[in-house]
Amino acid sequence: MAFYSSGVEYGIHSLMNMVDAKGNEREMNVREMAELQNVPYDYLAKIFTRLSRAGLVVSSEGKGGGFRLARASELITVLDVVHAIDGQKSMFECKEIRQRLALFEEAPPAWVCDGPCGVRSVMDSAQQRMEEELARHTILDLARKMHRKAPDTFAIEVKEWISNRRTQQTKSV
């Protein structure tokens, strides 16, 4: 199984969609984002409550409410999002095999437990490298990279899709 859940993927893409081609942010609600990206609504809603609890987005309740970024998109790193959604989970869960050696018979000597397990140290430093890399990229970076690939009309189309959806909704009432 993948280490990072697909919830992370949904979350990052959603946050990217909250930034336009110029780096300006826009407030959106979960249903819009779910429909725009063809992603399960209920699931995405839960993801956004996590993003909210982590302080990456700010919610406004009630009709017409939604989410907006809590701070500038260049200050939200991929690592922030990952931590917000999946929590600070560890790539490797040390089971302290070193203490189980049959030699010791239920009483491992002190030197065994002195300092972290060697295997664990390696894994931890590897995870640290990984997270450093994730911290180097921000939501703005990703949004910019996407818009650079897209034609100029794209940003407009997205904006129109959103506004169309909103007017249609009020019309249908």
Next chain:
Amino acid sequence: MAFYSSGVEYGIHSLMNMVDAKGNEREMNVREMAELQNVPYDYLAKIFTRLSRAGLVVSSEGKGGGFRLARASELITVLDVVHAIDGQKSMFECKEIRQRLALFEEAPPAWVCDGPCGVRSVMDSAQQRMEEELARHTILDLARKMHRKAPDTFAIEVKEWISNRRTQQTKSV
């Protein structure tokens, strides 16, 4: 859940036990290793067949058989072991959300699929950093680090435990 299975942990520790304080290798069978480390035997057996298939260890079948390292312990990296046991799994499984944008209506334009997804790129480079770190540490490194912490008697005790176990086994027959 952790990204790397506990099988990886069992595998690494087992390989470490196949190297003594001086860096010399010793052949061992699965039952010995399982008992020495208090780890489930059947499970560990499966792990060693994977290590064998990956060419990290060489098996000798039949009575008195067992496993020995296929190459010097300083040439076996933690990354090798991880790949052998867990396979080349990906930290992040891109679901190509970018193609699902409602704008496109079942036909994403060419520019969308051009090159890898931005999110995926970040994740892939992060994983690469992680694996680079894992590749920097070898079984010998780990074994040395452990023996450096342990008193000199430790290596002898391990060796005695193994030989005692072997003689007891032949006696009990």
Next chain:
DNA sequence: GCGATGTTACTCGGATACTAACTGTCCGAGTAAGCCAGG
């Protein structure tokens, strides 16, 4: 007009299936070493 009331569209949070992967166990097959009996 204007305030009270109701409706709508949101954010929250809990409860609950479904699925996939990991972990661990069981068992049978194949293989080689050593023992042992029969020639």
Next chain:
DNA sequence: CCTGGCTTACTCGGACAGTTAGTATCCGAGTAACATCGC
């Protein structure tokens, strides 16, 4: 002797159950904007 069969202790591989985490869905509660209705 020594040769063939038997036992033993291994490696292999498949099958399977239990547990856990991720994914997804459903529903009720709270909240705020807005419309509507009665005064």
